[in-house]
Amino acid sequence: SQTIHQWPATLVQPVGSPLSLECTVEGTSNPNLYWYRQAAGRGLQLLFYSVGIGQISSEVPQNLSASRPQDRQFILSSKKLLLSDSGFYLCAWSTSGSVDEQFFGPGTRLTVL
Amino acid sequence: GQNIDQPTEMTATEGAIVQINCTYQTSGFNGLFWYQQHAGEAPTFLSYNVLDGLEEKGRFSSFLSRSKGYSYLLLKELQMKDSASYLCAVSPGAGSYQLTFGKGTKLSVIP
Numbered sequence: 481s482q483t484i485h486q487w488p489a490t491l492v493q494p495v496g497s498p499l500s501l502e503c504t505v506e507g508t509s510n511p512n513l514y515w516y517r518q519a520a521g522r523g524l525q526l527l528f529y530s531v532g533i534g535q536i537s538s539e540v541p542q543n544l545s546a547s548r549p550q551d552r553q554f555i556l557s558s559k560k561l562l563l564s565d566s567g568f569y570l571c572a573w574s575t576s577g578s579v580d581e582q583f584f585g586p587g588t589r590l591t592v593l
Numbered sequence: 594g595q596n597i598d599q600p601t602e603m604t605a606t607e608g609a610i611v612q613i614n615c616t617y618q619t620s621g622f623n624g625l626f627w628y629q630q631h632a633g634e635a636p637t638f639l640s641y642n643v644l645d646g647l648e649e650k651g652r653f654s655s656f657l658s659r660s661k662g663y664s665y666l667l668l669k670e671l672q673m674k675d676s677a678s679y680l681c682a683v684s685p686g687a688g689s690y691q692l693t694f695g696k697g698t699k700l701s702v703i704p
Binding site (some may be wrong): 571583587 | 695
Protein backbone atom coordinates (compact mmCIF):
# COMPACT_ATOMS: atom_id res chain seq x y z
CA SER A 481 0.00 0.00 0.00
CA GLN A 482 1.04 3.57 -0.56
CA THR A 483 2.00 5.94 2.22
CA ILE A 484 3.07 9.55 2.27
CA HIS A 485 5.23 11.13 4.93
CA GLN A 486 5.90 14.75 5.79
CA TRP A 487 8.18 16.28 8.36
CA PRO A 488 8.37 18.10 10.56
CA ALA A 489 4.79 18.08 11.88
CA THR A 490 5.11 21.55 13.38
CA LEU A 491 7.67 24.29 12.97
CA VAL A 492 8.15 27.74 14.46
CA GLN A 493 10.64 29.91 12.60
CA PRO A 494 11.69 33.56 12.82
CA VAL A 495 11.17 35.93 9.92
CA GLY A 496 14.11 35.84 7.54
CA SER A 497 15.18 32.31 8.40
CA PRO A 498 15.42 29.51 5.81
CA LEU A 499 12.94 26.68 5.42
CA SER A 500 13.07 23.10 4.26
CA LEU A 501 10.05 20.79 4.35
CA GLU A 502 10.33 17.25 3.12
CA CYS A 503 7.80 14.85 1.67
CA THR A 504 8.35 11.24 0.67
CA VAL A 505 6.01 8.71 -0.87
CA GLU A 506 6.27 4.94 -0.56
CA GLY A 507 4.63 2.14 -2.48
CA THR A 508 4.25 3.79 -5.89
CA SER A 509 6.46 4.81 -8.78
CA ASN A 510 6.59 8.05 -10.77
CA PRO A 511 3.77 9.75 -8.87
CA ASN A 512 2.58 13.27 -9.54
CA LEU A 513 3.57 15.32 -6.48
CA TYR A 514 2.04 18.52 -5.14
CA TRP A 515 2.70 21.15 -2.49
CA TYR A 516 -0.29 23.07 -1.11
CA ARG A 517 -0.64 25.76 1.51
CA GLN A 518 -3.77 26.26 3.57
CA ALA A 519 -3.95 29.58 5.39
CA ALA A 520 -6.62 30.40 7.96
CA GLY A 521 -9.92 31.22 6.25
CA ARG A 522 -8.63 30.31 2.83
CA GLY A 523 -8.85 27.26 0.66
CA LEU A 524 -6.05 24.96 -0.36
CA GLN A 525 -3.66 26.90 -2.57
CA LEU A 526 -1.54 24.90 -4.99
CA LEU A 527 2.06 26.07 -4.78
CA PHE A 528 4.01 23.58 -6.90
CA TYR A 529 3.46 20.34 -8.73
CA SER A 530 5.79 17.86 -10.35
CA VAL A 531 5.21 15.10 -12.91
CA GLY A 532 8.77 13.74 -12.75
CA ILE A 533 12.26 14.08 -11.31
CA GLY A 534 13.56 17.59 -11.79
CA GLN A 535 10.27 18.78 -13.31
CA ILE A 536 8.67 21.51 -11.21
CA SER A 537 5.78 23.78 -12.13
CA SER A 538 5.11 26.84 -10.01
CA GLU A 539 1.58 28.09 -9.62
CA VAL A 540 2.13 31.16 -7.48
CA PRO A 541 5.19 33.43 -7.71
CA GLN A 542 6.60 33.92 -4.24
CA ASN A 543 9.69 33.38 -2.14
CA LEU A 544 9.22 29.62 -2.02
CA SER A 545 10.82 27.01 -4.25
CA ALA A 546 10.48 23.27 -4.72
CA SER A 547 12.74 20.48 -5.83
CA ARG A 548 12.33 16.81 -6.67
CA PRO A 549 15.75 15.20 -6.34
CA GLN A 550 14.38 11.65 -6.38
CA ASP A 551 11.27 10.02 -7.82
CA ARG A 552 9.40 9.91 -4.53
CA GLN A 553 10.89 12.89 -2.73
CA PHE A 554 9.55 16.43 -2.89
CA ILE A 555 11.11 19.32 -0.99
CA LEU A 556 9.72 22.79 -0.30
CA SER A 557 12.26 25.50 0.51
CA SER A 558 12.69 29.15 1.22
CA LYS A 559 15.81 31.24 1.70
CA LYS A 560 14.05 33.87 3.80
CA LEU A 561 10.67 33.32 5.42
CA LEU A 562 8.02 36.03 5.56
CA LEU A 563 5.23 36.40 8.11
CA SER A 564 2.76 35.63 5.33
CA ASP A 565 4.37 32.21 4.85
CA SER A 566 2.65 30.93 8.00
CA GLY A 567 0.13 28.21 7.30
CA PHE A 568 -0.55 24.51 7.00
CA TYR A 569 1.61 22.94 4.28
CA LEU A 570 0.34 19.78 2.67
CA CYS A 571 2.11 17.46 0.31
CA ALA A 572 0.02 15.20 -1.92
CA TRP A 573 0.51 12.56 -4.58
CA SER A 574 -1.59 11.12 -7.37
CA THR A 575 -1.16 8.44 -9.97
CA SER A 576 0.89 9.51 -12.94
CA GLY A 577 -0.93 10.13 -16.21
CA SER A 578 -4.48 10.23 -14.94
CA VAL A 579 -6.99 12.50 -13.31
CA ASP A 580 -7.20 10.66 -10.08
CA GLU A 581 -7.77 11.49 -6.47
CA GLN A 582 -4.89 13.07 -4.61
CA PHE A 583 -3.69 11.56 -1.37
CA PHE A 584 -2.46 13.97 1.22
CA GLY A 585 0.30 13.73 3.76
CA PRO A 586 -0.26 14.65 7.41
CA GLY A 587 0.90 18.25 6.86
CA THR A 588 3.32 20.67 8.50
CA ARG A 589 2.01 23.51 10.62
CA LEU A 590 4.41 26.45 10.05
CA THR A 591 4.34 29.55 12.23
CA VAL A 592 6.60 32.43 11.25
CA LEU A 593 7.19 34.94 14.05
CA GLY B 594 -9.98 31.81 -14.32
CA GLN B 595 -11.22 29.30 -11.84
CA ASN B 596 -13.96 29.97 -9.31
CA ILE B 597 -15.48 27.50 -6.88
CA ASP B 598 -18.15 28.53 -4.39
CA GLN B 599 -19.36 26.70 -1.30
CA PRO B 600 -21.19 27.89 1.81
CA THR B 601 -18.77 28.80 4.56
CA GLU B 602 -20.53 27.05 7.43
CA MET B 603 -23.49 24.76 8.05
CA THR B 604 -25.04 23.23 11.14
CA ALA B 605 -27.11 20.07 11.25
CA THR B 606 -28.52 17.71 13.84
CA GLU B 607 -27.25 14.22 14.58
CA GLY B 608 -29.22 11.65 12.62
CA ALA B 609 -30.42 14.17 10.04
CA ILE B 610 -29.54 14.65 6.37
CA VAL B 611 -27.48 17.58 5.11
CA GLN B 612 -26.71 18.75 1.58
CA ILE B 613 -23.57 20.78 0.88
CA ASN B 614 -23.64 22.62 -2.44
CA CYS B 615 -20.78 23.57 -4.70
CA THR B 616 -20.89 25.70 -7.85
CA TYR B 617 -17.95 26.09 -10.16
CA GLN B 618 -16.82 28.16 -13.10
CA THR B 619 -13.62 26.83 -14.59
CA SER B 620 -11.87 27.11 -17.92
CA GLY B 621 -12.31 23.38 -18.43
CA PHE B 622 -13.74 20.39 -16.62
CA ASN B 623 -12.39 16.92 -16.14
CA GLY B 624 -14.03 15.83 -12.92
CA LEU B 625 -15.13 17.02 -9.49
CA PHE B 626 -13.88 15.73 -6.14
CA TRP B 627 -15.16 15.97 -2.60
CA TYR B 628 -12.77 15.76 0.34
CA GLN B 629 -13.35 15.67 4.09
CA GLN B 630 -10.95 17.51 6.39
CA HIS B 631 -11.09 17.31 10.17
CA ALA B 632 -9.58 20.22 12.04
CA GLY B 633 -5.79 20.13 12.00
CA GLU B 634 -5.68 17.08 9.76
CA ALA B 635 -5.09 16.40 6.07
CA PRO B 636 -7.99 16.13 3.61
CA THR B 637 -9.22 12.64 2.80
CA PHE B 638 -10.92 11.65 -0.44
CA LEU B 639 -14.70 11.08 -0.38
CA SER B 640 -15.98 10.98 -3.95
CA TYR B 641 -15.32 11.70 -7.61
CA ASN B 642 -17.87 12.64 -10.30
CA VAL B 643 -17.05 13.07 -13.95
CA LEU B 644 -20.46 12.28 -15.50
CA ASP B 645 -23.83 13.79 -14.61
CA GLY B 646 -25.77 12.02 -11.94
CA LEU B 647 -25.56 10.64 -8.47
CA GLU B 648 -22.73 8.55 -7.02
CA GLU B 649 -23.60 6.76 -3.79
CA LYS B 650 -21.10 5.49 -1.28
CA GLY B 651 -22.64 4.37 1.98
CA ARG B 652 -23.95 7.35 3.94
CA PHE B 653 -22.37 9.78 1.47
CA SER B 654 -23.62 10.61 -2.02
CA SER B 655 -22.38 13.15 -4.53
CA PHE B 656 -24.29 14.64 -7.45
CA LEU B 657 -23.02 16.45 -10.53
CA SER B 658 -24.65 18.58 -13.22
CA ARG B 659 -22.04 19.69 -15.71
CA SER B 660 -24.44 21.94 -17.66
CA LYS B 661 -25.21 23.88 -14.47
CA GLY B 662 -21.69 23.83 -13.05
CA TYR B 663 -23.15 22.39 -9.88
CA SER B 664 -22.49 19.59 -7.45
CA TYR B 665 -23.68 18.61 -4.02
CA LEU B 666 -22.54 16.27 -1.30
CA LEU B 667 -25.31 14.56 0.62
CA LEU B 668 -24.62 13.16 4.07
CA LYS B 669 -27.25 10.90 5.61
CA GLU B 670 -27.72 9.69 9.18
CA LEU B 671 -25.34 12.31 10.44
CA GLN B 672 -22.95 11.36 13.19
CA MET B 673 -20.95 13.60 15.50
CA LYS B 674 -17.75 12.45 13.79
CA ASP B 675 -19.01 14.00 10.54
CA SER B 676 -18.22 17.43 11.99
CA ALA B 677 -15.48 18.58 9.62
CA SER B 678 -14.80 20.80 6.64
CA TYR B 679 -15.91 19.51 3.25
CA LEU B 680 -13.87 20.63 0.26
CA CYS B 681 -15.07 20.72 -3.32
CA ALA B 682 -12.32 20.50 -5.94
CA VAL B 683 -12.39 20.60 -9.73
CA SER B 684 -9.94 19.17 -12.22
CA PRO B 685 -9.93 21.89 -14.88
CA GLY B 686 -9.10 20.04 -18.04
CA ALA B 687 -7.54 17.33 -20.09
CA GLY B 688 -3.80 17.07 -19.64
CA SER B 689 -3.93 18.86 -16.30
CA TYR B 690 -3.48 16.91 -13.11
CA GLN B 691 -4.06 19.89 -10.89
CA LEU B 692 -7.08 20.41 -8.68
CA THR B 693 -8.64 23.77 -7.87
CA PHE B 694 -10.16 23.72 -4.40
CA GLY B 695 -13.02 25.70 -2.96
CA LYS B 696 -12.58 27.25 0.49
CA GLY B 697 -14.52 24.46 2.12
CA THR B 698 -17.73 24.20 4.12
CA LYS B 699 -17.38 23.75 7.86
CA LEU B 700 -20.11 21.40 9.03
CA SER B 701 -21.02 21.26 12.70
CA VAL B 702 -23.15 18.32 13.82
CA ILE B 703 -25.05 19.00 17.06
CA PRO B 704 -26.83 16.51 19.34
